Amino acid sequence: MPSIRPVLMCGGSGTRLWPVSRKDRPKHLIPLVDGRSLLQETALRLKPGSQGPDILAPVVITGAAQADEALEQLGAVGITPVAALIEPEGRNTAAVAAAAVAWSKATGDEALLLLLPSDHQITDLGTFRETLAGAIDLAQSGRIVTFGIAPSRPHTGYGYIRRGEAIGAGFAVAAFKEKPDVQTAAAYLRDGDYSWNAGIFLFDPAVMQRELNHWAADIAAGASRAVEKARRAETVWELDREAFAATPSQPLDIAVMEKTGCAAVVPVDMGWSDVGTWTSFMDVLAKDEGGNVVSGAVHLVDCRNVHARSTGPMTAVVGVENVSVIVTDDAVLVISNDRAEDVKAITSTLAEDGWDHLL
């Protein structure tokens, strides 16, 4: 059975987990789970040598500003990447996939590539690894395998995948669907043939190379040249600035997956969250009997469905339902769990009101 080489995508920034995430402190690097970051959690989930499929040391793809901290965090949990590809600037996931397959080619690495975001949470590790093992045959047979999450509500923040005919451990992909409106999302939920697109891909690098060459030749060529001309120091590959900057910026879904005939989907229910909001994070965390999640110096009294965490002042919550209370040294957010998407309403007004330093 072939091995799996994880490719951890550590890019991007954002403030949807404000006040914990900040512009210069992206969410995959923040301690969020028992003192570990989502990057550490993601890497540990794929730790080489653990049971299940044969998983190799990961490749990390990250921006220059975050590279040192990312590698330090991985070292702290005993993970040594086989390579760190440093992006001079972000060029979206198609360029990342193209750089990863170019790296495989350049190093003669024959493993299947598992391309995945490093800022998601998956709580059911057993199911995750079993599903990976089951997807290997599909990837070996020339499929680009995506993992489809069983939708639990009509979420409008995710792309959807409609399954077609059964193949192996999964299904051919009948269609990728962009983020739907709420009526469409509700129809998808009723239909039963739709999964959330988790943005996790397992593939043979030669297959991805072929499909990139066919559907997104500019991206394949640009990323490949950026890898060939990379400045290397031990395991660090600084992608060539000029070549990478010239590579078109597109999501892999749009550049390849929506067009290729070889996409497959493996539906899986594994306690997945993209940790896109405080509420979607809370969804996959262990709760007390009142449905509450706490972290840090927090006291709850008679609460239900409360997510309370503090890395700053001691925080007490009394008689409250369905609210998240997020406390840091310099900011406090109290937000209805139904309004988690609206953190941006705060972060956008903070700048106007002279609180830029809190973003």
Add this chain to the structure above:
Amino acid sequence: MPSIRPVLMCGGSGTRLWPVSRKDRPKHLIPLVDGRSLLQETALRLKPGSQGPDILAPVVITGAAQADEALEQLGAVGITPVAALIEPEGRNTAAVAAAAVAWSKATGDEALLLLLPSDHQITDLGTFRETLAGAIDLAQSGRIVTFGIAPSRPHTGYGYIRRGEAIGAGFAVAAFKEKPDVQTAAAYLRDGDYSWNAGIFLFDPAVMQRELNHWAADIAAGASRAVEKARRAETVWELDREAFAATPSQPLDIAVMEKTGCAAVVPVDMGWSDVGTWTSFMDVLAKDEGGNVVSGAVHLVDCRNVHARSTGPMTAVVGVENVSVIVTDDAVLVISNDRAEDVKAITSTLAEDGWDHLL
């Protein structure tokens, strides 16, 4: 028309406004209203020379630990007390009333005394001063006048006063009632003859002296001796420790008011709150169109009936109803407005859990 001498009672401590109030930072000294403390607000409400009845410079009665700060705060708003009586220890309100009348006698002060807590809020200043003016005749005729607040809900945290026959600007008191259970409070509310006991008293010192001598002779004698033997330096009177310690500790309501035949009540609706809890404080504060009250570095988005204040980290509240969010440098409280009495549930567990320093 005789003058009124306010006697500001600045005693006690408590943590019902935790995390803002602390054991060593009682609530009358904390900036709560536009940067001013309730003591400052109370004194300004009775500032000599303002319109309405003839109000003289106040007497302040306070504990030794708080005296300096109390006098400093009064000075900061331009109030110079005619005397500061320093209690070596707290002996409750009957001893305070007895000390005040002893001070009047010792100094030959002939004004009516207005004995009132310095940790209440009254927002309708015009009504307050009109009501005081109207009560002067009653006090001059030998009544000990209490001010009765029109109850707005079946509050179980206050004593109640039942009015009897009409006299002058008010009524004879038919009965003082201790804090009732909720059924009894609801019955009082329906009845219409009951007011909340605000703990504010207007009286001729000679009348109070006579009633104290009759109903509480030990208290009258002890407090009087403590004043006679006080160590005086300019306007500061340090009540004699031994004499005051020997004075029985009782509320004025129990020692005198429930027994005397000369109690009167003047009902008044003046935006009064005892600021006993965050919710009762919120009740009398100015609100925005969503019913919200904010103070300090606070951002609200789509909130209703939210009371948010911060003297610490910037605080954002999104999509929440009927909750108080109170933030200081070292503690955060998020509490349902219906549960304001339960702050004690937090403060009592904090000690057990090693957070004593936050009390």
